[in-house]
Amino acid sequence: MSGISRRNFVKASAAVIASAGISGCAGSLNLNFNKQQEQVILPKSGKRVVVLGGGWGGTTAAKYVKLGDPSIEVVLVERLDNFVSCPMSNLVLSGMKSLQEITFTYDALVKNYGIKIIKTEAAGLDAAAKQLITAAGRIEYDKLIVSPGVEFMYDKIEGWSKDAEDVFPHAYKAGRQTTLLREQLVNLNNGENVLLTVPLAPYRCPPGPYERACQIAFYLKNNKKGSKLIVIDANEDIASKGKLFHAAWDDYYKDVIEYVPDTAVKGVDVKSRVVKTTNGDFKGGAANIIPDMKAGSFAYKAGLLPETDRWVRVQAFTLESQALKDVFVLGDSTHAGTVGPVPKSGFVANSMGKVAAAAVVNQLNGKEPLKPNLVNTCYSMVNDREAIFISGVYDYDETTKLIISRGGGLSPERSELYAKHAEDWALSIWSDMLT
Ligand SMILES: Cc1cc2nc3c(=O)[nH]c(=O)nc-3n(C[C@H](O)[C@H](O)[C@H](O)COP(=O)(O)OP(=O)(O)OC[C@H]3O[C@@H](n4cnc5c(N)ncnc54)[C@H](O)[C@@H]3O)c2cc1C
Incomplete structure (x- = not known):
């Protein structure tokens, strides 16, 4: 990290998280932020994209903004130390994989792309000032990409x-x-x-x-x-x-x-x-x-949806929020009625990360966003040897203004070959997101 030692920052953040007592309740913007949360940290000099959530959507978006324009500063905010993959985690239950095998650090994103990782809890949003409010302080942005996953009801x-x-x-x-x-x-x-x-x-x-x-x-x-x-x-x-x-x-x-x-x-x-x-x-x-599930609680705290709704409404073309300008929402938190009939999967969140990254890079460089397309394949292991899958390709439809299916379907049967494909899929998509 430039200007601040990452290790010290992470330590300080952790201490702040422990004492912050975040009191923002879902749906309310009347948050009692403490002094630390009111201070701007890492003051911005050039163009900056802040990404909330180091999961499937967030890591992909952070990396692909940097790939699209390395001059844009990218700050990734995540509460956890490591990325733990939900895909493949069912195999931990049967003892076929260990939790360590599906756990990864964020180090390569820092080393290979210069992404700044702030380990802290995001507590709200000051959309007028374009600042993400976290337990460690306020972080200014030009564009904010939000991929907070789900919350349990x-x-x-x-x-x-x-x-x-x-x-x-x-x-x-x-x-x-x-x-x-x-x-x-x-x-x-x-x-x-x-x-x-x-x-x-x-x-x-x-x-x-x-x-x-x-x-x-x-x-x-x-x-x-x-x-x-x-x-x-x-x-x-x-x-x-x-x-x-x-x-x-x-x-x-x-x-x-x-x-x-x-x-x-x-x-x-x-x-x-x-x-x-x-x-x-x-x-x-x-x-x-x-x-039952609904959008990640940060989405409520940020004012991206009312307490009565479950999923965040976006514009399908760029994934920009319908409620807040310059805020893009990805992954499981999004409302399929506004994106189109795509599943809530890691692969779709990864695809959405690329769509949002391309949209913000183009907007920051005065260019038109690209027409989006998404892809999904989801494997399921049915025992220790065989897998089945479902897949789909999707792109933007000018008439409905949604991302709709252009083809796909189920595997014809279960097979050992598909189980090998499942393993390869996981290795390659983890690499796409995290290295
Ligand atoms: C058992 C299981 C198996 C699955 N198998 C597959 C599969 O085979 N293929 C597939 O494509 N998908 C699969 N999925 C689905 C996939 O895991 C999700 O669709 C994907 O994780 C969604 O990505 P996301 O970015 O929306 O959320 P997440 O990946 O959950 O990322 C959200 C991140 O945001 C962070 N965060 C949230 N709020 C805050 C905050 N306030 N401050 C700081 N950080 C915050 C969280 O800690 C988390 O790291 C599976 C899921 C499960 C549970």
Whole structure:
């Protein structure tokens, strides 16, 4: 980092985060910022793009702004030390991968592109002054790119309490939660059941819960005699790759997976570990609740959407927010009704990162934005050897003003070759984002 030692800055930021007591509540712009948050840090001299969120959308956008115009200063704001990949994290549950194998540092973005990484919590936005408000101070921008991921809607689950996340881990943001669920599976007694609840679509990674069902069932079949996986699904049927998942469940997990569709979680009893649903109560030795989701809480704090909405409205052509000028929103937080019918996937967030990067580079250089296109392939491992996939290509449609599908579909079957492709896909996209 120029003008400031990165290590010292990170240390200072961490201390600030610990004492900041961020009091901004979702949807409200009446934030009680403390003194530190009021100070401008890293004063801007030339053109600057600030990126909030070092996940799939944010890292890609940060890198591709630099690739598009190395003279633009890029500051990436992220609360976590490392990037932990959600794609491939279901394999940690079955023991086929370790968390270390899917964890990466941000060092190459600093070293290879000169991106400045600020490890801190973003607490709000002063859009009039063009400043991102963080626990470490205010950061000025010319363009702000926001990719904050998703937030879980625990307020919809009756009886939810602070410690409930440890009892019913979501494991839907990879990291400690993934390890917790893995430990629950390992500690399960033979014959005890596992619960997995699927939220009503739309949610992050439509096939994710069903790939997880395969991985947990694979683990139970080989390690926990007599144990079953009960998949409690708020959807009427499997929400993605249904035909292929049903075939894999029938062929491999007939005695292990019990599927309960059209059944939503209503509440929990944390003490007795009971999950209450629209179809009665369930109890398991391990229980994975994947709750309903909405845009990452920063989007609410920034005033990008009202508390009553779930996803951020953008203009499909550039991904600029409909509410705030010079603020671009990517990834899972975006409203498919305004982008177009694209899934909430890492690959789409990566594609969106490139669209937004090209748009801001062109705007900062007085050029027209390029017509956007997106791509998605999502692999799911159905056991330790075979995968299935869904893919799609999308581009901007002048009539509907949305990014629409131009082709794609499901893999014809499951295969070992697709499992190799899945591994290659992960390696190449992690490299595209982070190195
Ligand atoms: C189990 C599972 C399997 C999946 N498998 C696939 C797959 O095979 N293929 C695929 O394409 N997709 C897959 N996905 C989906 C993919 O992970 C998401 O679509 C992707 O992460 C979305 O990217 P994003 O940038 O919107 O959010 P994220 O990647 O979640 O990034 C958001 C970042 O913002 C940071 N952040 C948020 N708020 C703040 C704040 N206030 N201050 C500082 N930092 C903040 C977060 O810490 C995080 O690093 C999977 C998801 C799961 C859960």
